[in-house]
Amino acid sequence: MSKLVPVPSRGMVPERDVESPPVLETIHLGVDFGGLVAVDKFNIVIGKTEISGLIGPNGAGKTTVFNLLTNVYKPTRGTVILGDKDISGMSTRQVCRAGMARTFQNIRLFKDMTVAENVMVGLHHDIKYHTPGAVFRLPSFWRGEKYAKNKALEMLSIFNMQDMGDLKAGGLPYGAQRRLEIVRALATKPMILLLDEPAAGMNPSETAELMENIVKIRDTYQIAILLIEHDMKLVMGICEGIAVLNYGRIIAKGTPAEIASNPLVIEAYLGKKEA
Amino acid sequence: MEQTLNGIQTGSVYALVALGYSMVYGIILLLNFAHGDIIMVGAYTAWFFMTNLGQSPIVAVVAAVIACTLLGITIEKVAYTPLRKAPRLSLLITAIGISFLLQNLAQLIFGAGAKPVPKIVEVKSLNLGSVSVSGNAILTIVVSVISMLLLTILIKKSKMGKAMRAVSEDTEAAQLMGISLNKTISFTFAVGSALAGIGSVLYCAAYPQASPTMGGMLGLKAFVAAVLGGIGSVPGAVIGGFAIGLAEAWASALGLSVWKDAVVFAILILVLVIKPTGLLGRNLQEKV
Amino acid sequence: MKKTAKKLPMWLRYLINTVLFVALLLSSTAFINSGSVSPYHTKVIILCGINMILALALNLATGYLGQLPLGHAGFMALGAYSSAIFMRYITAMPGVSASAIFPLGVLLGGVIAAFIGFLIGIPALRLKGDYLAIITLGFGEIIRVVLLNIDDVLGFKFTYGAASLKNIPKTTNFFNTFLCVSLTAYIIHTVMKSRHGRAILAIRDNEIAAEACGINTVYYKTFGFTLSAFFTGVAGALYAGYLGVISPGAFGFMKSIEILVTVVLGGMGSMLGSIISATVLTALPEVLRAFSQYRMIAYSLLLIIVMIFKPSGLMGNYDFSLSTLLGKLGGRTGKSAVPEKEGEDNE
Numbered sequence: 026m027s028k029l030v031p032v033p034s035r036g037m038v039p040e041r042d043v044e045s046p047p048v049l050e051t052i053h054l055g056v057d058f059g060g061l062v063a064v065d066k067f068n069i070v071i072g073k074t075e076i077s078g079l080i081g082p083n084g085a086g087k088t089t090v091f092n093l094l095t096n097v098y099k100p101t102r103g104t105v106i107l108g109d110k111d112i113s114g115m116s117t118r119q120v121c122r123a124g125m126a127r128t129f130q131n132i133r134l135f136k137d138m139t140v141a142e143n144v145m146v147g148l149h150h151d152i153k154y155h156t157p158g159a160v161f162r163l164p165s166f167w168r169g170e171k172y173a174k175n176k177a178l179e180m181l182s183i184f185n186m187q188d189m190g191d192l193k194a195g196g197l198p199y200g201a202q203r204r205l206e207i208v209r210a211l212a213t214k215p216m217i218l219l220l221d222e223p224a225a226g227m228n229p230s231e232t233a234e235l236m237e238n239i240v241k242i243r244d245t246y247q248i249a250i251l252l253i254e255h256d257m258k259l260v261m262g263i264c265e266g267i268a269v270l271n272y273g274r275i276i277a278k279g280t281p282a283e284i285a286s287n288p289l290v291i292e293a294y295l296g297k298k299e300a
Numbered sequence: 301m302e303q304t305l306n307g308i309q310t311g312s313v314y315a316l317v318a319l320g321y322s323m324v325y326g327i328i329l330l331l332n333f334a335h336g337d338i339i340m341v342g343a344y345t346a347w348f349f350m351t352n353l354g355q356s357p358i359v360a361v362v363a364a365v366i367a368c369t370l371l372g373i374t375i376e377k378v379a380y381t382p383l384r385k386a387p388r389l390s391l392l393i394t395a396i397g398i399s400f401l402l403q404n405l406a407q408l409i410f411g412a413g414a415k416p417v418p419k420i421v422e423v424k425s426l427n428l429g430s431v432s433v434s435g436n437a438i439l440t441i442v443v444s445v446i447s448m449l450l451l452t453i454l455i456k457k458s459k460m461g462k463a464m465r466a467v468s469e470d471t472e473a474a475q476l477m478g479i480s481l482n483k484t485i486s487f488t489f490a491v492g493s494a495l496a497g498i499g500s501v502l503y504c505a506a507y508p509q510a511s512p513t514m515g516g517m518l519g520l521k522a523f524v525a526a527v528l529g530g531i532g533s534v535p536g537a538v539i540g541g542f543a544i545g546l547a548e549a550w551a552s553a554l555g556l557s558v559w560k561d562a563v564v565f566a567i568l569i570l571v572l573v574i575k576p577t578g579l580l581g582r583n584l585q586e587k588v
Numbered sequence: 589m590k591k592t593a594k595k596l597p598m599w600l601r602y603l604i605n606t607v608l609f610v611a612l613l614l615s616s617t618a619f620i621n622s623g624s625v626s627p628y629h630t631k632v633i634i635l636c637g638i639n640m641i642l643a644l645a646l647n648l649a650t651g652y653l654g655q656l657p658l659g660h661a662g663f664m665a666l667g668a669y670s671s672a673i674f675m676r677y678i679t680a681m682p683g684v685s686a687s688a689i690f691p692l693g694v695l696l697g698g699v700i701a702a703f704i705g706f707l708i709g710i711p712a713l714r715l716k717g718d719y720l721a722i723i724t725l726g727f728g729e730i731i732r733v734v735l736l737n738i739d740d741v742l743g744f745k746f747t748y749g750a751a752s753l754k755n756i757p758k759t760t761n762f763f764n765t766f767l768c769v770s771l772t773a774y775i776i777h778t779v780m781k782s783r784h785g786r787a788i789l790a791i792r793d794n795e796i797a798a799e800a801c802g803i804n805t806v807y808y809k810t811f812g813f814t815l816s817a818f819f820t821g822v823a824g825a826l827y828a829g830y831l832g833v834i835s836p837g838a839f840g841f842m843k844s845i846e847i848l849v850t851v852v853l854g855g856m857g858s859m860l861g862s863i864i865s866a867t868v869l870t871a872l873p874e875v876l877r878a879f880s881q882y883r884m885i886a887y888s889l890l891l892i893i894v895m896i897f898k899p900s901g902l903m904g905n906y907d908f909s910l911s912t913l914l915g916k917l918g919g920r921t922g923k924s925a926v927p928e929k930e931g932e933d934n935e
Contacts, residue, residue, distance in 0.1 A: 095800060121802035133797035135790050145783070146790045147801050152783045159782035160775055166782065167598065173783065213802050331718050382896050388717055389656050390899045393852055396845060397891035404884040516841075520725075527722065558740070562733040565726035572723045573711040 029266060029280055036070025037278075039265050045073040046109060048217045048249045049094075049125070054103030055273075056093055064089050064273040067103065071217065071266070076243055077251045078260045080284075081270035082293055087253040088130050090270070091219050095120050095127055108216055122150070124216035128206040128223065130253075136195030140186065140205055143194050144177035147212025151176070180208050183245075184238060199226045204235075211242065218242070220252040224259050232256060236263050261285065269293065303553040304546065309437040309506060311545020312444035316499035317522035318529065318537035319451065320372075320492030326468040326532035327488045328384070330391050334375060334398035336519010338493050340406060342368045342500030343510035347417045357418070365497035372493025373486050381482070399519075406512035414511035417504045440502045447498055448538055451491070455534060460487050468532065517561070521548075524568040530581025539579060543567075613766055620762045630762060631830075636870040637765035638826050641772045643850045643862035645819035648776055650848075651857030652785070653812040654792030656721040657712075658844050659728020663817045665735055665839035666704055667697030667824025669747055672756040672834060679757050686757035690764065694825040701821020704731075706814045713809040728844055735836040752835040753828075760829035768826060772819050773859060779815070788812055849891050855900055 029037040038047055047070045054067040064086045071077045079087050092098040094105055096117050104113045107123050115123065126147075135143050145152075152173045154165040178187045184204040189197070194205060203223055210218055223239070224232045236259055243250055254260050260267060261281045269277040269284060271293040277284055284290055317339060324332045345367040349360035379398055383391050455461035463484045466474040475481055503518070504510070521544055529540025544564055551563045571578060596604075620630055642664065649657050671693040678693075679686045712723045736749045747753060779785055787808050790798040799805055828834050854865030873883050 097796065117796075117799040118802055118804055121800055127800055129797065129800075133794045133800070135793040135797065137793055138786070138789065142786060146786050146798070146803065149783055149787055150802055154783070156779065156784060159784060160778045162602070162778060164598075169783065209801065329718075331722065379892060379896065383899075386895075386899060389650075389654075390895050392656060392718065392721060393848070394892055394895040396848070397888045397895065400845065400884060401888035401892065404888060408881060408885060520729075520841075523722070524726075558737050559733060562730045565729045565733075568726040569711065569723055569730075572715060572719055572726075576715055576719050 036068070037266060038070060038072025039075050042072030042074055047071055048073045048075075048108060049251070050106040051094070052104040052106070054090070054093055054100055054105060056089065056098055057101045062273060064093060066274055067093075067270075068275065069268050069278070071249050071251060073216075073249060074243055074247055075249050075265050076239065076263050077249065078264035078267040079251060079253045079270060080255070080257075080260055080267060085270040086273040087270055088221055089273070091127055091221055091253065094219065095125060121213055121215075124214070125219065126210035126213045126215035126217075127219035128203070128210050128221050130221040130225075132199075132202050132206055134194045134202055134206055134209075136193075138194055139191050140181065140194050140197070141174060141177045141190035143205055143209050144180055144212050145173045147209040148173050148176055151212070151214065177212070180212055181205075183208065183211075183242060200231050203227070204238075207242075211246070215248060217249040217251060220250060222253055222255065224254060224256045229258075232259055235259070239263055303549040305434075305437050306552075307546035307549025308542060309440045309545070310548065311525075311542035312441050313499045313503050313506075313518075313541075314522045314525045314545050315538045315541025316444055316447060316495045316502070317519065318526040318541045319448070319534060320496050321523050321526040322529070322531055322533060322537040323464070323488050323492045325526070327464060327485055328380070329388065330380065330395060331523070331531075332492075333392070333395040333519070333523075334402060335372075335492070335496060336517075336522060337399050337402040337406075337515035338368050338371055338496045339500040339503065339518060340510065340512060340515035341371055341402065342497045343417060343504050343514065344406060344410060344415070346501060346504055347415050347510045350418045351415070361501050364501050365494055368497030368500065369490050369494045372489040372496070376486060376489040381485075399516075403512050403516065410510075410512065412512060414509040414514075417508040417510055436506045440506060443498065443502055447495060451495065452534065454491070460484070464488055521561075521564050524564050524571075527568060527578055528571050530578030533578070533580040536578055536580035609770065613763070613770070616766065617763045632871060632874050634760060634762060634765045634826075634830055636867050637762075637769045638760075638823050638830065639847075639850060639866040639870045640769050640863050641819055641823040641826070642847045643854065643866040644769075644772050644776055644859055645816045645823065646847050646851045647854070647856060647859060647862040648819075649813055649816040650851055651855070652780060652788050652792065653809060653816075655713075655809075655813070656717065656848075657724040657813070657816075658721050658841070658848070659708075659724035659726070659731070660816075660820050660847055661839040661841070661843035662728035662731035663701040663705055663820040664824035664827065664843065664847075665731055665834075665836060667701040667821025668828040668834050668839070669735060669753065669824075670700040670821070671697035671825030672753055672828040673746070675757050675759070675829070676753075676755060687759045687761075690757070690759040690829060693759075693829070694764070694768065694822055697825030697828075698818045698822040701824065702814050702818035705817025705820075706810065708817075709810045709813045713806065713813060725841065725844070729841065732836050732840050735839075747836070750835060750837065752833050754833045756828050756832045756834065758829060758832045760826045765826055768822055772822070773863070776815075776819075777859065784808070784811070846887070849887050852891060853894055857900075 029039065036047065036050070049069070049071040051067055051069050055065040056063050067090060069077070079090065081087055089098065093100045096112075096115060096119075100113065104111060106112070107120070107125055110123055112120055112123050112125070135146060138146070152169040154163070154169040157163070158165040158169070174190075178190055181187045181190065184207075186201065186204060186208070189201070194202065197205065203225070207218075207220065207223060210220075220239075224235055227235060239250060239252070240263055242248070252260075252264070264281060267279065267281060267284045268275050269287075269290050276289050276293060277287045279287070317336065320335050320338075321332060324330055324335070342364040346360040346364040349355045349363045350357060355363070375398055379394050380391065383394060455464060463474070463479045464487065466477065466479055467481065467484050471481065474484075503514075522541065525540035525544040526537050527540070528543055529536025529538065544567065547563060547567060548560050551557065551560050556563065575581075619625070620633070625633070642660070646657070646660055649655050649660075674696050675686065675690065675693045678684055678689055708724065708727045712720055712727070715723060735747050739746050739749050780788070787798065787803045788811075790801070790803060791805050791808055795805055824839075850865045850869050851862055853869070854861030854863070869887075873880060876883075879886075
């Protein structure tokens with residue numbers, strides 16, 4: 026585990042990232058639904074290659090935070106800064122193009138497409154040919170498609186799924202679907218990857234493998250990862266910084282060790298024994 | 301002024317039909333394209349009973365309303381129930397199919413020409429100062445308003461009404477509370493179709509004709525009314541109905557009667573662009 | 589799935605495909621023109637072709653885009669009237685050959701329909717499912733009413749409204765219909781089997797996920813819808829040149845539904861299905877002339893039954909791949925750059 030050091034603006038990042046600006050910073054992010062304050066005063070800072078965790082009891086608002094970051098819900102207040110850009114107010118699509126990709130709690134794959142095609146959708150903007158190229162089947166089309174297919178299979182090999190390229194995504198087992206969603210998000214070349222309960226429905230050995238792979242992704246692509254999880258073994262195992270959410274507000278922030286011994290956290294989580 | 305009254309008269313028929321659209325949409329999220337054609341069936345029933353069976357107008361009216369109600373329930377059971385779990389597009393297409401089927405069956409059985417419907421009631425005109433208000437108009441408006449009031453009481457006070465409201469809020473929770481989904485949906489269709497039946501009789505009182513395609517345009521316009529008022533909302537359907545009726549009447553008054561249809565659809569487009577949920581509609585957000 | 593057979597170089601494959609196509613086009617035209625086929629049958633074949641284009645265009649909007657536009661007859665009308673008015677005007681000039689200038693008329697019809705489609709798409713494509721269906725229905729009706737009454741507003745005879753626009757040069761023949769059908773099918777196919785097609789299908793499958801992948805959903809929905817309108821306009825132009833006389837009444841809600849029935853029956857998302865369905869539904873009424881009064885009833889019943897028992901239509905979303913077929917026929921590998929959907933019938 027790395028040491029957390031303060032950065033000039035505010036918040037803590039891994040020591041190795043202290044030279045680079047934080048990849049993600051939120052300032053007093055919040056949203057109200059009607060009269061209900063769902064999320065409030067959400068302030069985090071994530072270092073360039075930090076693996077960060079967002080935990081909290083069910084209903085605390087974790088997925089809501091993801092939706093706010095990616096503008097699926099429009100924030101009522103607050104700012105989101107990605108890299109050096111203020112992305113508050115950008116559409117979901119623009120947020121992706123700016124460098125923040127995500128997976129979904131309820132898995133949103135393109136069920137009727139093949140595994141490879143799902144990843145190729147993520148590679149959409151990486152493929153360089155236009156409509157005339159497609160219609161007239163110019164060399165740029167063939168080059169682009171070949172590149173896309175190869176790149177997709179290459180990325181699938183992170184999870185050893187390169188042989189599943191032509192299988193229909195909707196027919197995959199649950200764990201494989203989750204992994205595919207991660208690869209697809211990765212294909213959009215993000216600076217930070219938001220993973221919403223990536224280990225949900227996985228058995229302990231799959232989870233251990235996932236932990237290794239997440240770290241591998243971070244090391245290979247040098248990106249940051251923010252994950253929502255209930256599996257404490259995973260969170261404590263690979264996260265460098267953790268924020269704990271309860272009733273829409275952050276009640277604690279720090280390293281796994283600090284969080285595990287925080288009385289507020291223990292109180293909020295009473296009974297959670299996922300290990 | 302006379303046009304305004306005309307507008308209120310047609311508006312009340314639109315409102316009755318729009319209520320059926322709104323109620324059905326509120327409960328199973330289906331735009332029942334076939335609803336307008338139920339009016340046509342009502343009109344033919346009334347004509348049939350009076351002309352061929354020589355019955356009195358009262359009997360014909362009752363028969364028409366019953367026929368519409370039964371037809372509505374039948375369509376629901378035969379075509380919409382099997383598709384309850386199907387994608388909405390399939391339901392929509394099926395509804396369109398039923399609408400077409402009804403129109404063409406009517407054309408086959410009764411011929412494409414219009415059949416004159418004998419006078420249902422004889423109501424004297426009223427004189428309000430310099431304006432002569434037709435008896436039909438008064439009758440239509442009065443009957444419609446009474447129907448709507450009865451409907452409101454039904455929805456607010458009766459057990460079935462509560463069930464209808466529950467199912468349209470949350471289908472699963474309602475079932476968990478022991479509400480029979482099938483019965484509630486059938487009931488909704490029945491009430492909606494009965495209202496359409498009343499509407500068809502009132503329409504015939506004003507325009508005493510039955511033709512296969514009469515339900516088509518009327519249904520579409522009532523549908524626009526439902527959307528305008530907020531589809532799924534009962535008071536919305538009423539407001540929408542009168543609004544569309546008045547809009548058409550005023551368009552005619554301004555000499556634009558050939559553009560009447562276009563005006564109605566232009567209103568539809570404006571509503572969908574500015575506030576798709578209509579004046580009183582609810583917002584349904586997709587869960588992410 | 590790798591085949592170890594030899595692969596022909598790309599340019600050679602293109603050449604072969606093009607030569608085969610031209611040969612097919614010329615030989616079938618010669619056959620038709622030789623008199624072996626009666627004028628009546630030729631007319632039916634041409635009508636089949638027009639309906640194929642209509643079905644392919646609507647299939648793009650429904651099967652691929654996942655929408656339910658109910659006003660496509662409006663685009664057909666725009667294409668028909670634009671082309672007809674243009675052709676009448678231009679052939680009045682000396683030395684202008686109607687058949688030579690017709691391609692321009694067809695193109696004009698398509699472009700105008702596409703332009704209006706683009707405008708309609710701006711408000712319409714923001715709406716979901718049911719609402720999009722009704723707003724397009726509304727626009728379709730407005731187009732019809734405008735075409736019916738515009739002469740009163742303009743003060744001179746433009747569309748001739750209900751009196752019908754007559755004396756349109758009958759320039760539609762087997763050759764140009766076949767060509768248009770082929771071009772329509774080709775363009776839609778090549779677009780769909782590309783990254784643009786993947787984006788479109790992704791939007792239909794899961795719009796929120798597509799957005800999260802950075803796909804510009806507004807762009808692609810508009811693109812698909814406009815393209816669909818374009819081809820529908822082309823079909824309209826061909827229709828005007830086929831009948832020689834048109835009136836707004838032919839392009840109402842009924843017509844939109846007829847096209848929809850064709851697409852639904854063939855399978856929304858299957859081009860082959862659209863083609864087969866269009867052929868059957870055009871030819872059958874001619875064959876069953878005696879039962880023509882039952883035609884619409886049969887259509888409606890068919891529609892309802894298919895929706896209840898096989899909603900995916902006859903062909904599901906099986907998409908035919910010419911190169912795969914040729915590859916299988918010639919024993920060589922077909923285009924393998926893009927993963928193929930081989931003959932699966934999706935329920």
